[in-house]
Amino acid sequence: MEETGGEPDVIGFDKKLANTAGMGIELLTEEQYRALQQLGIFDTKTSSWVTTPPAIRKLGGAIFCDRRYDTVFMYHNGAESYYGARGFRGLLRV
Secondary structure (H helix, E strand, O other), X not given: OOOOOOOOOOOOOOOOOOOXXXXXXXXXXXXXXXXXXXXXXXXXXXXXXXXXXXXXXXXXEEEEEEEEOOXXXXXXXXXXXXXXXXXXXXXXXX
C-alpha cells in the first residue's frame, strides 16, 4: 500500500481463504504492529485490523490500528461494520 500512496492494490480475492489461518499467516498483535511502525512509516492513509481478544470478538467487536500525526493509534469497531473491508498486516513465520 505504501507504493501506491496508501491505496490498497488488491483487485480480487479468493473467497475460500477468508481468514489469515487459511493463508498460513497470523494477524499482527497490537504490540507487533507497534514494532512494525518502528521499522518504517505505514498506514498513514489506511488502517489495519490487528488481533482482537476473544472476549471482544465474541461481542462482535474488532480492533484496528493506524498511524496519524506521527503516532500509532488503536481503535475499535464492529467486525461486521462498513469497515469490514479494512486491510490487515500479517506475520509469516519462517
